[in-house]
Amino acid sequence: MATVNPPTDLQEDDEAQVLRLECERLEQENHVLGTELKALNAEMAYMQRQLEALKRKLFGQSRGEQVSEAQLNLALDEMERERAQQEEVPKEVIGYARRRPQAEESQARLPEDLETITEEIIPEEVRAEPEAYERIGEEVTEELDVQPMKVIRRRIVRPKFKRKGQAAAAPFIAPLPARVIPGGLPAAGLIAFLLVAKYVDHLPLYRLEKSFKQRFGVKLPRQRLCDWTGYAIENWLLIIYHSIRQGLIGGDYLQIDETPIRYLDPDRKGQSSRGYLWVYGHPGGDLCFDWSLGRGKAAAEAIVCEFTGLLQSDGYQVYDRVSEGREITQLGCWAHARRRFYDAYQAGESGAAHYLVLIRDLYAIEASLPAEASVAQVAEIRAERSVPVLAQIRQSLDEDIDTHMPRTAIADAIGYARSQWSKLTAYVQHGQTRIDNNLTEQAIRPTKLGAKNWLFIGHPGAGKRAAIIYTILECCRRHNVEPLAYLNDVLRRLPGMTNHQVAAAKLTPRDWKPAA
Incomplete structure (x- = not known):
């Protein structure tokens, strides 16, 4: 029978060394796999945020960015547990919602300057014997009525005259008033209606063509409508556009943004390309659109080169x-x-709530600024109240920059705020500025509503026309000017004026006064 030799000490040491090396290898492999798993989880969370953002953009309702009180309380509780040294945060709705109009009264109210037609109803017996009755009072009942649009033929008749007894004298006639399109069919009222219908009511020209034919029996080809509106824009409204633009470029404060608009590319038959409407303006003042085929430095430089x-x-x-x-x-x-921190909060990053609360405080300070405060007073209030809040935000950014995984929503928000910090804090030094660029973004909305109906601009050159008319219509909105009345009046007056440049400065929506 064979005997088994007992293991020697040397063999035991070798086995222990192998086991130790194997454990170290497994620990290293586990560490690598753990790191890869964290990276994959971060990548998956990033892609999930992109998907959720796209779903909200496509299918979400247009609401202000709000966080419910219950959700905020949970997030703040978790944040307190993670960061015990952080000071207590008020548990209330954070962020701001877009201001909504106050609830309207149940009974409609009519403006005092509304055109009024009075009808007086006299009893039959009074009509028969008016001398037998005396008027002792009246009862008034008001109705709101609408007169549908009607198409009329305007005939301008100019009789010819010749002085009696002078057979050799040449006949004469009154001069034809200047018209918006010399020798053309449309009057100023029709051009104004077409511009408002397309760029305010967002009706494509092919729908207007059908409407004229079906409702009024008037055949107006779409191409003819396009030619008429283009002529009025490029020959008359362009003058007013330049006056608005020069006024903005000559100022000392501009807000600027851009938005993509599709246009038909003549070099690629049947296909569209992306162009851009650049919008810039002064809060409470005028606003201007520019059209460009690109979004690069050359397009932006063309706007600010003189600013x-x-x-x-x-x-x-x-x-x-x-x-x-x-x-x-x-x-x-x-x-x-703020939008980046809000997205991080929506993605489950509870630490973003701290920043949302502080940014809310900045907006609360802006909302409390007196309407009559001067530029110097606004800067003084911001220095006293906003600067300490900004210091808290900066301290938190510096503390949190290395505590979050890359490519997470909160890391993206923190990185953006740090990279933009000098610009984000510059507003406190200039009392005439706003805390954000929202007014310019709001001016872009009508272009996006219109694009849903007319889909794209028919030609690259037509983008400039759109920029001109959107400029004038947005200035009308900012200065509470009714666009149809404005365009009708301006297109009647401009052709008859001699010095168009001087006239345009007085006919911008800000300075416009209806003709007597």
Whole structure:
């Protein structure tokens, strides 16, 4: 029978060494796999946020960014457990909602300047014997009525005359008044109606063509409608557009943004390309659109090449490049910064609630500014109240920058705020500025509503026409001017004026007064 030799000490040491090496290998492999798993989870969370953002954009309702009180309380409780040293945060709805109009009264109210037609109803017996009755009072009943649009033929008759007894004298006739389209069919009222229908009511020209034919029996080909509106824009409204633009470029404060618009590409038959409407304006003042086929430095430089002063925008890097070497001070937009923290909060990052609360405090300070406060007073209030809040935000950004995994929503929000910090805080030094760029973004909305109906611009050159008319219509909205009445009056008056440049400065929506 064979005997088994007992293991020697040397063999035991070798086995232990192998086991130890195997354990170290497994620990290293486990660490690598754990790191890869965290990276994959972060990547999956990033893709999930992109998907949710796309779903909200496509299918979500248009509501202000709000967080319910119950959700906020849970998030703040978790944040307190994770960061015990952090000071207590009020448990209330954070962020801000877009201001909604106050609830309207149940009974309709009519404006005092509304056109009024009075009908008086006299009893039959009074009509028969008016001398037998005396009027002792009256009862008034008001109705709201509508007179549907009607199409009329306007005939301008100019009789010819000849002085009696002078057979050799040449006949004469009154001069024809200047018209919006010399020798053309449309009057100023028709052009004004077409512009408002397309760019305010967002009706494509092919629908207007059908409407005229079906409702009024008037055949107006779509191409003819396009030619008429294009002529009026390029020959008359362009003058007013230049006056508005020069006034903005000559100022010291601009808010700027851009939005994509599709256009038919003549070089690729049947296909469309992406162009851009650039919009810039002064809060409470005028606003202007520019059209460009691209979104690069050349397009932005064409706008700001003559501008000096304060330029407020989002974090698009082109604005950095066009501001280099110019007397331009850049300002950031807190709405863009806040939106990233809000997205992080929606993605489950409870730490974003802290930043949302502080940004809410900044907006509360802006909302409390007295309406009659001067530029210096606003800067003083911001220095006293807003600067400490900004210091808290900056401290939190510096503390949290290395505590979150890359490519997470909260890391993206923190990185954006840090990279834009000098621009985000510049508004406190200039009392005439706003905390965000929202007014300019709001001006873009009508173009997006219109694009849903007319889908694209028919030709690259037509983009400039759209920029001109959107400029004038948005200025009408900002200055509470009824666009149809304005365009009708301006298109009647401009052709008969001699110095169009001087006239245009007085006919901008801000300075317009209806003709007597």
